[in-house]
Amino acid sequence: MSLSRREFLTAATAATALTVTQSSGHAQTLEKNKSNLKDCVVICNEDSNTLSVIDPLNNRVETTINLTSFDEDPRPPFRFVTGGVMPTHASMVVKPLYHGAIHIHGSAPSPDSRLLAVTGRGTSNVYLIDIEKRRVIGGVSNPQAGQAQNVNPEQVSSGILIGREPHEPTFTRNGKELWVAIRGENRIAILGVQSALNTLTQGMTVGAVRQYVNNVNGCAQVWFSRDGLTAFVTSQKAALIHVFDVNPDLNGFSQPKLKTQLDIKAQDPFGFTPFQKTTPDGKEIWFSHKLADGLSVRSTRDAYQLLDHILLGDRTRPNHIEFVKNARGKVAYASFARIDDGGPGNIAASQIAVIDRSVPPGQRRVIGSFFSYGREAHGLWTNPENTRLYIAHEQDELPGTPSAGQTVCTAFDVSNPFKPEFIAQIPLGNLELPSGKLRNKKSINLVYVRPNTPSQTA
Numbered sequence: 001m002s003l004s005r006r007e008f009l010t011a012a013t014a015a016t017a018l019t020v021t022q023s024s025g026h027a028q029t030l031e032k033n034k035s036n037l038k039d040c041v042v043i044c045n046e047d048s049n050t051l052s053v054i055d056p057l058n059n060r061v062e063t064t065i066n067l068t069s070f071d072e073d074p075r076p077p078f079r080f081v082t083g084g085v086m087p088t089h090a091s092m093v094v095k096p097l098y099h100g101a102i103h104i105h106g107s108a109p110s111p112d113s114r115l116l117a118v119t120g121r122g123t124s125n126v127y128l129i130d131i132e133k134r135r136v137i138g139g140v141s142n143p144q145a146g147q148a149q150n151v152n153p154e155q156v157s158s159g160i161l162i163g164r165e166p167h168e169p170t171f172t173r174n175g176k177e178l179w180v181a182i183r184g185e186n187r188i189a190i191l192g193v194q195s196a197l198n199t200l201t202q203g204m205t206v207g208a209v210r211q212y213v214n215n216v217n218g219c220a221q222v223w224f225s226r227d228g229l230t231a232f233v234t235s236q237k238a239a240l241i242h243v244f245d246v247n248p249d250l251n252g253f254s255q256p257k258l259k260t261q262l263d264i265k266a267q268d269p270f271g272f273t274p275f276q277k278t279t280p281d282g283k284e285i286w287f288s289h290k291l292a293d294g295l296s297v298r299s300t301r302d303a304y305q306l307l308d309h310i311l312l313g314d315r316t317r318p319n320h321i322e323f324v325k326n327a328r329g330k331v332a333y334a335s336f337a338r339i340d341d342g343g344p345g346n347i348a349a350s351q352i353a354v355i356d357r358s359v360p361p362g363q364r365r366v367i368g369s370f371f372s373y374g375r376e377a378h379g380l381w382t383n384p385e386n387t388r389l390y391i392a393h394e395q396d397e398l399p400g401t402p403s404a405g406q407t408v409c410t411a412f413d414v415s416n417p418f419k420p421e422f423i424a425q426i427p428l429g430n431l432e433l434p435s436g437k438l439r440n441k442k443s444i445n446l447v448y449v450r451p452n453t454p455s456q457t458a
Helices: 005-013 029-032 193-201
Strands: 042-045 050-055 058-067 104-109 117-122 125-130 166-171 177-182 189-190 207-212 219-224 230-235 240-245 259-263 275-278 284-289 294-299 306-311 319-325 329-340 348-357 366-371 375-382 386-393 407-414 421-427 430-433 436-439 444-447
Touching: 042 104, 042 375, 042 386, 058 421, 058 430, 104 166, 104 421, 117 166, 117 177, 117 444, 125 166, 125 193, 166 219, 166 319, 189 193, 189 219, 219 275, 230 275, 240 430, 284 306, 284 319, 294 319, 329 386, 386 444
Parallel strands: 319 375, 348 375, 375 444
Antiparallel strands: 042 050, 042 444, 050 058, 104 117, 117 125, 166 177, 177 189, 189 207, 219 230, 230 240, 240 259, 275 284, 284 294, 294 306, 319 329, 329 348, 329 375, 348 366, 375 386, 386 407, 407 421, 430 436
């Protein structure tokens, strides 16, 4: 039976073992990371069309990757700020001659952690980011830079056009392809990664898509089994999960065949399942049913039988799922979009559910929660050691609070997964454009990346 909002908050408060405190012991975690100078946390900011890059050594914004096309030309129609007037986020992307990204949303690292794929929902495209260089692939030198002052030195790539409303991208386990769920067209675009790189470096916007696969209505995300031979596809319009045989050829390129479809009406009567992820051992796949306020767990083998249906509480609205397993425990976290009063410092904040994964299937449930130190929690990702958790948030912080008016990322020490310790609230700041400051705003997906190290998609 689903907990009421009051019951859930009472239970969460009673779970003293999960009380979040300001961490005094995260120095050890920082010390472990000193050899990983290329590590970064990358966040998709949907309203500003930027990527915030955080250095986990100091938990500060290292740089902002620009996916807008503002200030590539000195004339007013190209400027972010014109005549001292700064446009709203909604109006900025409809300015004359704007060709940059609109609504940067989904992201996923390549298996070797060298590339990041991000989707532009509003521009119907996908971009590839060079993680080590912290730059968009396909950008070119701006010819205006030598002729005019106060312009960007680079013209941003237009990415690769794939179809209306691409939601989430996912690399195949062998790294040969990128599958993108096109939510507005009910199909998946399958790109050859090398073809995509060639297309972008040649300044083209088409030519990388190997094939389109018609799919479940409103397909939202693809995730692959640990062996890479099965693809699971969720939907935000139908209470179905499509399961495909990837069927790779001798060169590792897929020839997808629909294997079965799973009816999930009992777990998600609304047909709104935007996010999924396999457990690190590959034996289970977890689904987030946002409007149904629950999670479900299925086997990745055989009949894909239902193992657990976990109710989270009234209007918790779960977004992403992340797994942590280390010497002190084995849990799943789920981020809540709901914002609750009575957070740390009596400031409203979202919560993160904690599910104990050490108990047998059929017995998993929420054992407590902790406040995320931000509003409308969305993306979650852990470092490779499973000792650090980062959380993205959609809403800005409230007036009168330390990070007022800022979208924030927060960091937790999860060396003890049952007792997360708060490390930092990280305001994302601004992209410094020649004509003015563009505030990084509305964070959605988040990934922790260590270049040249196997990622969670490997």
